[in-house]
Amino acid sequence: MPSRPPATTRKPIPTRKRPGTAPRLKRWRRALLAAAVAGFLLGTTLAVYYYVQFSAMIDARLGGEIFRNASLVFAAPKPIAVGEALTPEAVAAYLRRALYSEGARGSSVGTYTVEGDRVEIRPGPLSFFHDSSPSEGPVTISFRSHHIDSITAAGGSSLDHCRLEPALITTLFDRSRTKRRLVQYQDLPPVLVEAVLAAEDRHFFTHHGVSFYRFIPAALKDLRADERLQGGSTLTMQVARNVVLQNRRRTFRRKIEEILVALLLEQRLSKQQIFQLYANDVYLGQRGSFSINGFGEAADAYFNKDVKSLTLPEAALLAAIIRGPNLYSPYRHPAQALRLRNYVLREMRDDGFITAAEAQRAAQAPLGVAPQNVEGSEAPYFVDMVKDQLLQQFSERDLVSQSYRIYTTLDLDLQRAASDAVAAGMAEVDRALDHQRRAKNAPPRDPRQPQVALVVLDPHTGELRALVGGRDYAASQLNHALARRQPGSSFKPFVYAAALSSAVDGSQPLVTEATLLEDEPSTFEFDGKTYEPRNYQGEYHGPVTLRRALMLSLNSATVHLAQMIGYNKVRDLALAAGINSEIEATPALALGAYVATPLEIAQAYTIFANQGQYLGPKSILEVRDSAGHILYQSEQKSRQVLDPRVAYLMVNLMESVIDHGTGYGVRARGFTLPAAGKTGTSHDGWFAGFTSNLLAVVWVGYDDDRELNLSGSASALPVWTDFMKAATALPDYRNVVPFIEPPGIVTAQVDVPVDPLVANDPSGPQPQLFIAGTEPPTGPAILEGARNILSRIFHLSSSPVAPPAARPPATAAGPAWSCTRGCGSTRSSTCWAPGSRIASSTRAGATQRSR
Numbered sequence: 001m002p003s004r005p006p007a008t009t010r011k012p013i014p015t016r017k018r019p020g021t022a023p024r025l026k027r028w029r030r031a032l033l034a035a036a037v038a039g040f041l042l043g044t045t046l047a048v049y050y051y052v053q054f055s056a057m058i059d060a061r062l063g064g065e066i067f068r069n070a071s072l073v074f075a076a077p078k079p080i081a082v083g084e085a086l087t088p089e090a091v092a093a094y095l096r097r098a099l100y101s102e103g104a105r106g107s108s109v110g111t112y113t114v115e116g117d118r119v120e121i122r123p124g125p126l127s128f129f130h131d132s133s134p135s136e137g138p139v140t141i142s143f144r145s146h147h148i149d150s151i152t153a154a155g156g157s158s159l160d161h162c163r164l165e166p167a168l169i170t171t172l173f174d175r176s177r178t179k180r181r182l183v184q185y186q187d188l189p190p191v192l193v194e195a196v197l198a199a200e201d202r203h204f205f206t207h208h209g210v211s212f213y214r215f216i217p218a219a220l221k222d223l224r225a226d227e228r229l230q231g232g233s234t235l236t237m238q239v240a241r242n243v244v245l246q247n248r249r250r251t252f253r254r255k256i257e258e259i260l261v262a263l264l265l266e267q268r269l270s271k272q273q274i275f276q277l278y279a280n281d282v283y284l285g286q287r288g289s290f291s292i293n294g295f296g297e298a299a300d301a302y303f304n305k306d307v308k309s310l311t312l313p314e315a316a317l318l319a320a321i322i323r324g325p326n327l328y329s330p331y332r333h334p335a336q337a338l339r340l341r342n343y344v345l346r347e348m349r350d351d352g353f354i355t356a357a358e359a360q361r362a363a364q365a366p367l368g369v370a371p372q373n374v375e376g377s378e379a380p381y382f383v384d385m386v387k388d389q390l391l392q393q394f395s396e397r398d399l400v401s402q403s404y405r406i407y408t409t410l411d412l413d414l415q416r417a418a419s420d421a422v423a424a425g426m427a428e429v430d431r432a433l434d435h436q437r438r439a440k441n442a443p444p445r446d447p448r449q450p451q452v453a454l455v456v457l458d459p460h461t462g463e464l465r466a467l468v469g470g471r472d473y474a475a476s477q478l479n480h481a482l483a484r485r486q487p488g489s490s491f492k493p494f495v496y497a498a499a500l501s502s503a504v505d506g507s508q509p510l511v512t513e514a515t516l517l518e519d520e521p522s523t524f525e526f527d528g529k530t531y532e533p534r535n536y537q538g539e540y541h542g543p544v545t546l547r548r549a550l551m552l553s554l555n556s557a558t559v560h561l562a563q564m565i566g567y568n569k570v571r572d573l574a575l576a577a578g579i580n581s582e583i584e585a586t587p588a589l590a591l592g593a594y595v596a597t598p599l600e601i602a603q604a605y606t607i608f609a610n611q612g613q614y615l616g617p618k619s620i621l622e623v624r625d626s627a628g629h630i631l632y633q634s635e636q637k638s639r640q641v642l643d644p645r646v647a648y649l650m651v652n653l654m655e656s657v658i659d660h661g662t663g664y665g666v667r668a669r670g671f672t673l674p675a676a677g678k679t680g681t682s683h684d685g686w687f688a689g690f691t692s693n694l695l696a697v698v699w700v701g702y703d704d705d706r707e708l709n710l711s712g713s714a715s716a717l718p719v720w721t722d723f724m725k726a727a728t729a730l731p732d733y734r735n736v737v738p739f740i741e742p743p744g745i746v747t748a749q750v751d752v753p754v755d756p757l758v759a760n761d762p763s764g765p766q767p768q769l770f771i772a773g774t775e776p777p778t779g780p781a782i783l784e785g786a787r788n789i790l791s792r793i794f795h796l797s798s799s800p801v802a803p804p805a806a807r808p809p810a811t812a813a814g815p816a817w818s819c820t821r822g823c824g825s826t827r828s829s830t831c832w833a834p835g836s837r838i839a840s841s842t843r844a845g846a847t848q849r850s851r
Contacts, residue, residue: 381469
C-alpha cells in the first residue's frame with residue numbers, strides 16, 4: 001500500500017490589521033496621560049494659587065486690624081451719698097457697666113467684691129479716679145434696709161459721699177454705623193459658648209473647619225431646589241466668609257472659597273481664636289439706626305449688662321436670634337423669640353451642656369430684655385455731637401481705632417428722665433393736634449409728626465447733663481438741639497434784662513419794675529419802615545408794669561420797652577449771652593424773630609440762673625488714650641454778662657411767669673418747687689426754665705417750618721414739666737432751694753393799676769423789687785410821672801427822655817459796669833413795608849403773636 005505523503009502544516013492566515021489602529025490606541029493613552037498630568041498640574045497650580053492668595057488674604061486680615069478698637073464714650077461720674085436709697089445689687093450692676101469686674105482680679109479699670117450688705121470697690125490703673133482723692137479711691141459701702149448706711153475710705157475714715165466710676169454709654173462708630181464691643185474668648189461665659197454651639201455648630205471643637213455631615217445634605221437640598229447655597233456653614237466657614245472674604249453673597253463658587261479659607265484658618269488659629277472672631281463679628285440686630293455686631297454689644301443692647309454677666313436664658317436668646325435678628329427680635333416678635341430660645345435650651349439639654357432641670361427652669365424665665373429706649377441708654381444725639389466736637393481735635397480713624405476713653409458730662413439718670421418726658425410729652429402733642437384736625441374735619445393723623453429738642457444744663461458749671469435731639473433717632477439723625485428756629489417770646493427776658501441794667505450802667509432812661517409800659521395797638525417806625533406787632537390773643541391791657549408785661553408775655557408792651565432803651569442794647573446783651581451774631585437791632589428782635597438754636601437759648605439763660613455769669617456749654621471732660629494718658633481736656637468758657645442784682649430781678653420776674661402768668665401750666669401739672677421760666681410761641685413752641693440746680697430748654701415744631709398751631713405752654717411746657725418732676729425726684733437733684741437774693745436788693749410798695757382783663761386783679765400798693773438806690777417813692781405820683789415819660793417818648797420825641805427826678809446812684813455792692821457789644825458781621829434778613837405787620841426770611845410774621 002503506497003505510503004501517504006506526509007501531512008503538511010497549514011500556516012494560519014494572518015489577520016489583516018486595520019491600518020493605524022495601534023498608533024491610535026497609543027495616542028489615546030498618551031492623551032489621557034497628558035490630560036491627567038495637565039489636570040494635576042492645573043489643579044496643583046490652582047491649589048497653590050488659591051493657597052497663596054487666600055493665605056495672603058488671611059495674613060493681611062489677621063496680621064492687621066481685624067476689628068477697629070473703637071473709642072469708648074463714658075458718662076459723668078455718679079455721686080452717691082450716705083442715706084441714699086440703693087442696694088448692693090444695684091451698685092454691682094452699675095459697676096459692671098463701668099467695666100469693673102467682680103473679684104480681686106480681672107479688669108484694669110477696677111474690681112469690686114460683694115459680701116452680704118457690703119460692697120468693696122477698688123479702682124484700677126485705667127480708672128477715671130486713678131490717683132484721685134480718697135473719696136474717689138478704694139471705698140467700702142455698707143447698706144442697711146436698702147439704703148447706704150456708711151461709706152468708708154481705704155484708710156478707715158468715714159465719708160458722707162463718694163463718686164462711682166463713669167459708666168460706659170456706647171462705643172463710637174464709623175460711617176458704616178456698626179457698633180461692636182470687643183471681647184476676649186475668656187470673657188465669654190460658658191453658657192453662651194455652649195448655647196452658640198447647640199444652635200449653630202455642635203461639632204465645632206471636633207471638625208477641621210468643614211462639616212461634610214452638614215454641608216453635603218444642605219448643598220443637595222439647595223441644588224434640587226435650584227437655589228443658591230444657604231445652609232451647612234460651620235462657625236469657621238462663617239468667619240471665613242464674613243471676616244476674611246468679607247463677602248456675604250452665597251453662591252456655589254463663594255462656598256468653595258469659604259471651604260478653602262476655613263481649612264486654612266483651622267491651620268493658622270486655635271479653636272478659641274476662631275470662636276473669638278465669630279463672637280465679635282456676628283450680626284445680632286439693630287439698635288436705633290446702628291447695627292449690633294458681636295456678643296459684647298448685644299449683651300448691652302438687649303440686657304443692659306456686660307457679656308460676662310449673661311445668664312443661661314439670656315445666652316440662649318442671643319444664640320437663638322443669630323438665625324434671624326429681625327425675624328426673631330424680642331422687641332418686635334417676642335413670641336417667636338421665646339419659642340426659638342426654648343428650642344436652643346432643648347438642644348443644649350440634648351447635647352449634654354445643661355441638665356433637664358436647668359433647661360426647664362430657663363424655659364420658664366421671661367425674655368427679660370431691657371426697655372428699648374435708645375435715647376435713655378445711649379443718648380445718640382449727644383454722642384453724635386460729642387463726636388463732631390472730637391473731630392476738631394482727632395482724626396476719625398483714630399477715634400474709631402485707637403481705643404480712646406472719652407469722658408463726658410452726661411448724667412444717665414437725667415438722660416432717661418429726659419427721654420421719658422419727651423416720649424410722654426410728644427404723645428400729648430400728637431393728641432392735641434389730632435383733636436384740632438378732627439375739629440376741622442381733617443384726617444386725624446398727619447404722617448409728618450412734629451419734632452422736639454430738650455437741652456439740660458447744670459446752670460453753675462455749663463455742663464450738658466442730658467440732650468434729646470428728636471423724637472426718634474432711628475427715623476431721623478438730625479439733631480434739633482442744633483437747628484436754628486425763631487425762639488419767640490422765650491427771647492423776651494433779654495429785652496427786660498437790658499432795660500433793668502440801666503440801674504447799674506448809667507444809661508437813660510432808668511427802668512425799674514415800677515416803670516409802666518403801654519400795651520396797646522401800636523405802629524413802630526424803624527429805618528423808614530413800619531412794624532405792627534399784635535398780642536397773642538388780640539387783647540390789650542393798657543398801662544402795665546414790667547412784671548405784668550413779662551408775666552403775660554405782652555408783645556406790644558415789650559416792643560415799647562425795646563424802643564425805649566434802644567434795640568442795639570438788646571442785641572448787645574443777646575450776643576454777650578452767646579446767641580448767634582445773625583440777630584439784628586430791629587423791633588422784631590424784641591419778639592424773638594431772629595433764629596437761634598435750643599442749645600444757644602439754654603446757654604444764654606445761664607446769665608439768669610448763675611447770677612449774671614455766662615457759661616458756655618461743656619459736653620466733654622477729657623480724653624485719654626488706652627494707657628490712661630490724658631490727651632485732651634476741655635476748657636470752660638465764662639464771662640460776666642449781667643450784674644448779679646439785675647440777674648436776680650429777672651429771676652424774680654420769671655418766677656411770676658410760672659406762678660401767675662403764661663407758664664402757670666407748670667404749677668397746674670403738679671410741679672411745686674421754686675422755678676423760673678418763660679414760654680415762647682412762634683411757628684413753634686418753646687419753654688425755657690430753671691431751678692436752683694438744673695436749666696432746661698424745650699423746643700417743639702415741624703421740620704418743614706410750618707405752623708405748629710400750639711402755644712409754647714401747650715406743647716413745650718408739658719415736656720419741661722414732666723422732665724423737671726422726674727429730675728427733681730432723683731437724689732442728685734432733689735435739693736431744690738429758693739433762689740438766693742444778692743446784696744443790694746430792696747423792696748418797696750408801688751401802686752399798680754387795675755387790669756380789667758385779669759379776673760380779681762389786685763390794685764393799690766404792691767411790693768416790687770429794686771436795686772438799692774433806684775426804688776421810687778410810693779404812691780400815685782410815680783404812676784403819673786411814668787405816664788408822662790411814656791407820653792413824651794412815644795408821642796412827642798423819638799429820643800430817650802430822662803425820668804422827672806434825678807436818679808440817685810446805685811449803692812449796692814460792686815461797681816457799675818456795662819455789657820460789651822459782641823463782634824461779627826451781620827446781614828439784613830428782615831424788612832418791613834407800610835401797612836404790613838412784618839415780612840421776614842426768618843419767619844418774623846409768626847412773632848407778632850409770640851407768647
